[in-house]
Amino acid sequence: MTLTEKLLARASGKARVSAGDNIWVNADVLMTHDVCGPGTIGVFKREFGQDAKVWDRQRIVIIPDHYIFTSDSKSNRNVDILRDFAREQDIPYFYDVIDDPNGAWKFDAAKGLLKRQYGSRYAGVCHAALPQKGHTRPGEVLFGTDSHTCMAGAFNQFATGIGNTDAGFVMGTGKLLIKVPSTIGFRLEGKMQPGVMAKDIILHAIGEIGFDGATYQAMQFHGSGIATLSMDDRMTIANMAIEAGGKNGIFPFDARTAEYVEARTRLNGTRSAYEPVEADQDQKFTREIVIDLSKLEPTVACHPDPGQRKSAKELAHVRLDRAYVGSCTGGKTSDFVEFARVLRGRKVAIDTFGVPATPEIVHDLQNTRWGHQTIWDILVSAGVQMTENAGCSACLGGPVDTFGRMNAPQTCISATNRNFPGRMGHKESQVFLASPATVAASALAGRVADPREYVN
Numbered sequence: 001m002t003l004t005e006k007l008l009a010r011a012s013g014k015a016r017v018s019a020g021d022n023i024w025v026n027a028d029v030l031m032t033h034d035v036c037g038p039g040t041i042g043v044f045k046r047e048f049g050q051d052a053k054v055w056d057r058q059r060i061v062i063i064p065d066h067y068i069f070t071s072d073s074k075s076n077r078n079v080d081i082l083r084d085f086a087r088e089q090d091i092p093y094f095y096d097v098i099d100d101p102n103g104a105w106k107f108d109a110a111k112g113l114l115k116r117q118y119g120s121r122y123a124g125v126c127h128a129a130l131p132q133k134g135h136t137r138p139g140e141v142l143f144g145t146d147s148h149t150c151m152a153g154a155f156n157q158f159a160t161g162i163g164n165t166d167a168g169f170v171m172g173t174g175k176l177l178i179k180v181p182s183t184i185g186f187r188l189e190g191k192m193q194p195g196v197m198a199k200d201i202i203l204h205a206i207g208e209i210g211f212d213g214a215t216y217q218a219m220q221f222h223g224s225g226i227a228t229l230s231m232d233d234r235m236t237i238a239n240m241a242i243e244a245g246g247k248n249g250i251f252p253f254d255a256r257t258a259e260y261v262e263a264r265t266r267l268n269g270t271r272s273a274y275e276p277v278e279a280d281q282d283q284k285f286t287r288e289i290v291i292d293l294s295k296l297e298p299t300v301a302c303h304p305d306p307g308q309r310k311s312a313k314e315l316a317h318v319r320l321d322r323a324y325v326g327s328c329t330g331g332k333t334s335d336f337v338e339f340a341r342v343l344r345g346r347k348v349a350i351d352t353f354g355v356p357a358t359p360e361i362v363h364d365l366q367n368t369r370w371g372h373q374t375i376w377d378i379l380v381s382a383g384v385q386m387t388e389n390a391g392c393s394a395c396l397g398g399p400v401d402t403f404g405r406m407n408a409p410q411t412c413i414s415a416t417n418r419n420f421p422g423r424m425g426h427k428e429s430q431v432f433l434a435s436p437a438t439v440a441a442s443a444l445a446g447r448v449a450d451p452r453e454y455v456n
C-alpha cells in the first residue's frame, strides 16, 4: 500500500484498502474557518439539532483567517458566529481575532491596514497556523473546510478539503465516507540550486501533469531528495496538490518531521502521541514521475491556471504592475527570508505587498536581524508595503477594501497558490505564480525576472 492507502486503512479499521474502495474513515481533527465555519455550523445544527453537542470538542479547531481585516460587516459577523459557537460548545481550540470572549469583532479602517489589529490568540492563516499551534501529527486524518487543507500532508498525514455538508456531518459524528484515491508517485532526487525554491518544485510538477492531472488522486512525494527539504518546503509542495486536482499530497515521515511536531505539540500543550505510516515496498502508483531537483530552474505558472508552466527566463518580456508575497503557500518565515535576500539594499520598481501568514511570522521578521536591520525593516526599506495583519488578505481577493486586492485589470506576480481568473480580485486581472525569490527579482525589474540574476 502507498502512504495514503496505509493511512486510510488504519483510519477505517481495516487491514488493507485499495484505490476505489468506499470506506468510513475516523477523523482525528476537523478544522474550519470564518468563510465555511458558519455554514458548517448551520448544517450541524439543522441535522443534529439546535442543542446537539459536537463529537469531540478537543478535535475541532476553528481558525478565523480569511475576510478579517475588512470593514465588510457580514465578514466581521462571521467571526462572531464562530465565537458564539465555540463558547456554546466549550471548544478550546478557537483562535479568536479578539481577546474578549463576549465581545464582537469590528475592523477599524481608521487605524489603517498596516498596523496590527488582533488580540493575543489570533493565529493567522489556518494551514500555516495548524502546524505552528501543534495540530498536525503524523499518521492522522485531518479534514478541513478549505481546499488547501492538503498542506498538512507535509507531516505524513492524510489531509484533505471537504465541503460544509461533509464538515457538518464530521462535526456530529467524527466520521466520513470517502473513496480511497489512487496515488501518483513523485520521486525527488538531488538538491535544489541557489535561487530555486520548493515553489519551483511544485510548479514544475503541476506543469508536468496539468492543473487537472491528479484529479481525485493522492500525490505522494518521496525519494532521496526529500531529506534536503525543510518542513516549510514540504508544506509549500503539499499545499499545492489541489492545484493539480489532487485529493491530498503526502510526504514520508523522518527525523525532521518528528523534530517539528514534537517541538510544536510541547510548546502548545496539544496531543503529542502519534504513529507515522510507512509505505510498503510493493506499493503501486498509477504513474511515477522522477524530478531531479538539481536541474530545476525558477519557474512560473502563467495566467490563467497553475499548470501553465514556463521558466522565469522565458517570460522576461512580461511587464508587471504589482508583486505580492503572502498566503499559506508563500507567506512563511522562510519565504520572507528568501524574498529579503534578493531585495536587501535594493528598491522595488512596482507596487509590492507583503502579508505574513501568521502573527508568529510577523514576530520572526520583526525580531531577526541581518546586520543593523531586521528582515522586516529590510523589506520596508526596499519599498515593500508590509502589513502586520497576518491573514489570507488578497490571496482570495476578498472584500474591496482588502489589503493588496487587485481592484483593476492589472498584472501581478504572486507567491500565492492559485491564479484562475478573478482569484485576487478584478476578473480581468492576470496573476503569475512564482517563488518568493522570483517575485522579489520581478518586483525589482518591473517584469518577470530570474532571481539568479540577483542572488549570484
Ligand code: SF4
Residues within 6 Å of the ligand: 066, 125, 126, 127, 146, 148, 326, 327, 328, 329, 391, 392, 395, 396, 416, 417
Ligand atoms: S492564504 Fe489563500 S490559499 Fe491559503 S487559506 Fe487563505 S485564501 Fe486559501
